[in-house]
Amino acid sequence: MITHQHAAATSTGLGIAIAAIGLAAFTALPATAQRTQTYEISGQEVSIYNLAGEVVVRAGGGSAVVVELTSGGADASELSVQTGPIGGAETLRVIYPADRIVYPDMSRGSRTETRVRDDGTFGDTHGGWSGDRGDRIRISGSGSGLEAYADMVISVPPGQRVNIYLAVGNASLRNVDGDIRMDTQSAPVTAEGVRGSLVVDVGSGSVDVTDMDGDLNVDTGSGSVEVSGVSGGTTLIHTGSGSVTAYGITSTELNIDTGSGRIRARDVAADHITLDTGSGSVELEVLNDADHIEIDTGSGSVTLTVPSSFGARVEIDTGSGGIEMEMPITMRRWQRDHVNGTIGDGSGRLIIDTGSGSVTVLQGR
Numbered sequence: 513m514i515t516h517q518h519a520a521a522t523s524t525g526l527g528i529a530i531a532a533i534g535l536a537a538f539t540a541l542p543a544t545a546q547r548t549q550t551y552e553i554s555g556q557e558v559s560i561y562n563l564a565g566e567v568v569v570r571a572g573g574g575s576a577v578v579v580e581l582t583s584g585g586a587d588a589s590e591l592s593v594q595t596g597p598i599g600g601a602e603t604l605r606v607i608y609p610a611d612r613i614v615y616p617d618m619s620r621g622s623r624t625e626t627r628v629r630d631d632g633t634f635g636d637t638h639g640g641w642s643g644d645r646g647d648r649i650r651i652s653g654s655g656s657g658l659e660a661y662a663d664m665v666i667s668v669p670p671g672q673r674v675n676i677y678l679a680v681g682n683a684s685l686r687n688v689d690g691d692i693r694m695d696t697q698s699a700p701v702t703a704e705g706v707r708g709s710l711v712v713d714v715g716s717g718s719v720d721v722t723d724m725d726g727d728l729n730v731d732t733g734s735g736s737v738e739v740s741g742v743s744g745g746t747t748l749i750h751t752g753s754g755s756v757t758a759y760g761i762t763s764t765e766l767n768i769d770t771g772s773g774r775i776r777a778r779d780v781a782a783d784h785i786t787l788d789t790g791s792g793s794v795e796l797e798v799l800n801d802a803d804h805i806e807i808d809t810g811s812g813s814v815t816l817t818v819p820s821s822f823g824a825r826v827e828i829d830t831g832s833g834g835i836e837m838e839m840p841i842t843m844r845r846w847q848r849d850h851v852n853g854t855i856g857d858g859s860g861r862l863i864i865d866t867g868s869g870s871v872t873v874l875q876g877r
Contacts, residue, residue, distance in 0.1 A: 547583055551595070552576040555602030559675040561632050562606045564615040564651060564661040567678050569685040569692065572667025577674060579604055580667075585616070585660035594632055601675065605632030610658035611649050615680055617661070618653030624698040624716075625650050626679050635677040635695045651680050668692070671708070685710070700735070709744075718754075736773070747782075755792070774812070793869070797876060798822070806863045813869040816862075817876040823856025827863050833870035 553560075554576040565584075572578055581604075583591050592607045608628075618624075628634045629646035650657070661681070668674055673691040676683070680698050687705040693713070694701055700717040703710060707725045714732040721728060724742040733752045740759040747763040749756055755773040758766070758780070766782040768775050774792040781800040786807075793812040798805065801822055807814050818839065828835055828851040835851050845852040855862070864871050 547588070549581050549583075549593070551579045551581065551593070551604055553579065553595070553602050553604055555597070557601040557673045557675070559598070559601040559603045559633075559677070560605075560664070560666065561603065561634060561677045562662050562664060562681075563608050563626075563628070563634075563649065563679040564613060565663045565678070565681045566617075567664045567666065567676060567681065567683040569666045569668060569674075569676065569683070569688055569694075571687045571689060572669050574669055576669065577672060578667040580665040581606070582663045583660065584663065585614075587658045587660045590658060591660050591662060598631060598633060603633070606662045607632045608649070608658060608660065611647060612655075612657030613649065613651045614653070614655060614657040614659040615651055615661050616653060616659065618651070618680055620654045621652075623650055623652035624680050626697050633677075634679070635697075649679075799876075802860055804861045806861075807865070809866045809869060811868045812866065814864055814866055814871045815874065816864070816872070817874040818855075819876055821856065822860070823858055824854070824860035824862040825858050826851060826853050826855055828852075828871055828873075829864070830866045830869065830871050832868040833866065836870070836872045838872075838874045 558577045560579065590609055594605045594607055596603060626634055626649055627646040628649045634646060668688050668690050670689045675693040678696045678699055682699050683694055683696060683701045685692065685703040685706055689707040691709050692706065693711040695713045696717060697715045698717055701712050701714055702720045704722045709727040710724060711729045712719050714735060716734045717732065718735045719730050719732055719737045721739045722741050726744040727746050728742055728744060729748045730737055731750045732754065734754060735751065736754040737749050737751055738757045743762040745763065746765045747761055749768045751773060752771045753773060754770065756768050756770055756775045758777040760779045761777065762781045764782065765784045766780060767786045768777065769788045770792065772791045773789060775787050775789050776795045778797040780796065780798050783803045785802055785805045787794050787796060788808045789812065790810045791812060792809065794807055794809050794814045796807065797817040799819060826841060830849050834848065839855050841853045841855050843853040
């Protein structure tokens with residue numbers, strides 16, 4: 513259920529009382545340069561859609577998701593808000609009545625294109641939409657078009673499932689406990705103190721996650737990823753182009769995949785570790801006796817540090833580059849570009865493959 517609580521005019525200081533609205537409500541934003549309205553959205557799953565603006569996600573109380581929405585821009589009065597159930601979730605959707613949108617906070621000359629359905633939904637189709645991709649919308653930092661945006665502060669009660677879709681702007685999450693999905697077209701995402709699970713899907717933009725307790729899944733088409741202080745069942749990171757830095761990871765599974773970019777992972781304790789980069793060096797420091805470590809790089813050196821108690825069956829291949837083993841190893845086969853043997857009790861599995869680059873295995877603490 514969605515309740516429209518109140519509206520406060522930030523530019524004039526006027527207060528307007530608005531009655532509760534039903535599930536399929538439609539509310540036009542007042543014709544002022546900037547105005548804040550508050551909505552309460554109740555439901556097992558909540559989805560929020562906005563094409564342009566800053567989104568702040570924070571911890572909330574009670575049982576409803578609270579959205580404080582502040583519209584701005586020269587054409588802010590043309591924005592409207594629609595609510596109601598779609599695809600099994602209660603939704604809040606900011607409607608931009610134009611196919612060209614100007615968001616001045618974007619750098620001048622930059623632009624992003626996306627497809628938006630008539631009901632204001634866009635992005636992932638996991639909620640049940642099929643077939644209708646919507647109309648093409650262009651968002652730019654300057655030029656002609658509807659100049660409007662909507663900033664949001666979203667308060668999430670503990671354990672709530674929330675999906676947030678943002679085309680351009682930036683997004684931040686802090687001290688949230690729930691099942692959160694943050695999906696952006698071209699916007700950086702930062703998260704700190706998240707508990708539960710977090711999915712971050714970014715078309716273009718950096719991702720920074722710190723102090724995360726739970727499952728983490730980061731996917732970015734282009735942009736660097738940095739995660740630190742993460743503990744939970746799985747930590748999955750994928751970037752089409754961009755470096756990945758991970759510190760202090762304690763997970764059952766760590767999987768990092770980058771099409772092009774360096775991978776640097778230190779202070780890692782995980783049972784199953786997979787690192788894959790099409791082009792870029794890999795540096796991995798493991799603190800525990802991992803069951804399975806697999807590293808693959810098309811072009812780039814590999815440096816692996818394991819504890820003195822580490823034991824594994826070892827298979828190392830390099831198309832071009834030397835192999836250096838600091839750890840004692842029982843050899844079955846040793847060549848300049850290939851090593852096959854056993855470290856310690858051989859209980860785990862270590863596979864390293866690099867098309868071009870040296871491989872170094874070091875003994876840590």
